[in-house]
Amino acid sequence: MSDALVHDRSQSGWERIRRNITHFLSLPGVGPTLALLIASIFFATQTDKFLTGRNLSLVVQQVIVVGTLAVGQTLVILTAGIDLSNGMVMALGSVIMTSLAVEFGVPPAIAIIIGLLITTAFGLLNGSLVALVKLPPFIVTLGTLNIAYAVTRIYRTTTISNLPPAITFLGNTFTVGETAITYGSVVMIVVYLVAWFVLRETSWGRHVYAVGDNPEATRLAGISTTRLLISVYGIAGFIYGIAGLLLVARTQVGDPQAGQTANLDSITAVVLGGTSLFGGRGSVLGTLIGALIVGVFRNGLQLMGIPSMYQVLVTGILVILAVSVDQLSHRGQA
Numbered sequence: 261m262s263d264a265l266v267h268d269r270s271q272s273g274w275e276r277i278r279r280n281i282t283h284f285l286s287l288p289g290v291g292p293t294l295a296l297l298i299a300s301i302f303f304a305t306q307t308d309k310f311l312t313g314r315n316l317s318l319v320v321q322q323v324i325v326v327g328t329l330a331v332g333q334t335l336v337i338l339t340a341g342i343d344l345s346n347g348m349v350m351a352l353g354s355v356i357m358t359s360l361a362v363e364f365g366v367p368p369a370i371a372i373i374i375g376l377l378i379t380t381a382f383g384l385l386n387g388s389l390v391a392l393v394k395l396p397p398f399i400v401t402l403g404t405l406n407i408a409y410a411v412t413r414i415y416r417t418t419t420i421s422n423l424p425p426a427i428t429f430l431g432n433t434f435t436v437g438e439t440a441i442t443y444g445s446v447v448m449i450v451v452y453l454v455a456w457f458v459l460r461e462t463s464w465g466r467h468v469y470a471v472g473d474n475p476e477a478t479r480l481a482g483i484s485t486t487r488l489l490i491s492v493y494g495i496a497g498f499i500y501g502i503a504g505l506l507l508v509a510r511t512q513v514g515d516p517q518a519g520q521t522a523n524l525d526s527i528t529a530v531v532l533g534g535t536s537l538f539g540g541r542g543s544v545l546g547t548l549i550g551a552l553i554v555g556v557f558r559n560g561l562q563l564m565g566i567p568s569m570y571q572v573l574v575t576g577i578l579v580i581l582a583v584s585v586d587q588l589s590h591r592g593q594a
Contacts, residue, residue, distance in 0.1 A: 291585070292534050292549040299553060303560030310560055313439030319555045320441075323529075324448045325350075325510060327551035328503040329522055330529040331455050332383075332496030334547045337530055338459075339492055340472045340539025341390060341397035345382065346500050347522030348408035351515070353379040354504035355412055358420040358514025361427050368426035376501035382408060383497020387490035405523065412516045420514035431509035444506045451502060455544045468492060472539025528554060528575060531582045553578070 303310045329346050336343045357375035360366040366374070382404055389400045430444040459465035470478040471485050479485045507518060533550030535542025554575055561571045 292532060292546050292553065295532075296549050296553050296556060299556050299560065303556065303563065306560070307563045309563055313437065315559065315563075317439050317441055317445070319552065319559045320445045320448075321510065322559065323551045323555040324442070324444050325503050325507045326522055326525040326529060326554075327548060328448050328451055328506055329500060329526040330533075330547045330551055331451050331544055332499035332503075333523075333526040334530050334533075334535055334542065334544050335455070335459075335468065335492050335496050335499075336397070337527075337535055337537060338468050338472045338539055338542055339489060340475075340537075341489075341493075342401065342527070342537075343386065343493070343496060344398065344401040344523050345386065345405040345408055346401075346496070346503075346526060347519035347524075348405050348412065349379050349382045349497060349519075350500045350504040350507060350522060351517075351519035352382075352408045352412045352415075352504075353501045354508050354518065355416050355420065355514045355516050357505065358423055358427060358508055359416060361424055362420055362422060362514075368424050372427070372505060375504060376498060379501035379504065380494055380497040383500070384490060384494040386497070387493025390493065391486040391489035409520075416514075416516045419516070421512075423508065423512060423514070427505075428509050428512050430506060431512060442509075444509050447502070447506065451499065452544055452548050455499075459544060464488070464491070469540050473541070525554070528579050531579055534582075537583065550582075 300310075309315055329350060333343055333346060353375040356378055357371045360371035360374060361368045386397075386400055386404055389395050390397050430447055431442060433440040433442050435441070459468060467478065467483050467488050470481075470483065471488055475485050508514060511518070529551035530542070530547050531537065531550065532553050533542070533546035533548065535546060557574055557578070558571045561574065562568070
């Protein structure tokens with residue numbers, strides 16, 4: 261056998277290995293998972309406190325609000341949209357819930373339902389303007405962000421405290437071994453699992469991906485893209501209400517100042533989780549990993565004594581890298 265033939269076969273073998281590795285890394289969730297593992301290993305080597313059950317539980321607690329918001333944001337981004345209003349819609353829902361329960365004597369369960377209905381109504385408004393009036397999602401949700409912020413501040417300017425236990429119940433903990441876990445953390449995981457199942461196993465979920473990938477082809481296939489988009493934004497609004505309830509449970513107050521940067525944090529989690537800003541590609545489980553990546557970096561840097569401004573700097577760099585990868589991947593498929 262000639263040396264040239266051996267060389268060609270060797271090159272062919274290495275090329276096959278390279279393609280397999282590239283294919284593996286391109287699988288949904290693989291990249292974010294590797295990033296999370298690498299970050300965790302790094303911080304575990306820097307501080308003994310990082311891998312303790314107490315600290316890992318704290319990381320999850322710190323991301324439950326943004327992590328839940330990011331579920332709704334993922335649904336919207338999968339349709340090639342974006343929702344800038346979610347943080348302020350969440351804040352409005354949380355203030356309504358707490359105000360009704362504390363100041364008007366409304367039973368906590370009813371107050372929570374009213375708060376959820378209000379956030380869902382904002383979602384339906386967003387969806388209707390996008391699907392029926394054909395306005396760009398960026399402009400629509402920028403407008404409703406300002407509306408939600410103004411309504412919240414008009415309705416209430418001070419923090420609401422002395423909340424009934426039924427409103428803050430999800431902030432309570434139970435123990436697994438020696439680790440305390442909040443009920444809110446469990447609720448966040450349940451929201452992710454339900455969203456994952458719906459997107460993966462139902463026709464509605466498949467249609468969400470189809471609309472994000474090619475809305476015109478989806479419409480020609482007989483699917484009502486209008487109803488689908490309205491439902492996506494409406495469900496996202498409902499999820500923002502759940503995030504508002506988790507916010508109240510975590511902070512133990514109704515705060516009209518909350519949520520002002522939560523929209524950007526939720527987009528960060530979605531992007532780091534591998535969901536494409538072009539729509540049609542991504543996973544809510546990837547979003548969960550993205551939220552945990554942010555939580556791990558901020559927690560790890562804090563344990564190392566790094567100033568908070570550098571934590572924000574690192575998060576910004578991670579977002580740019582994630583979007584760059586998505587952009588290059590999209591160009592490669594074009």
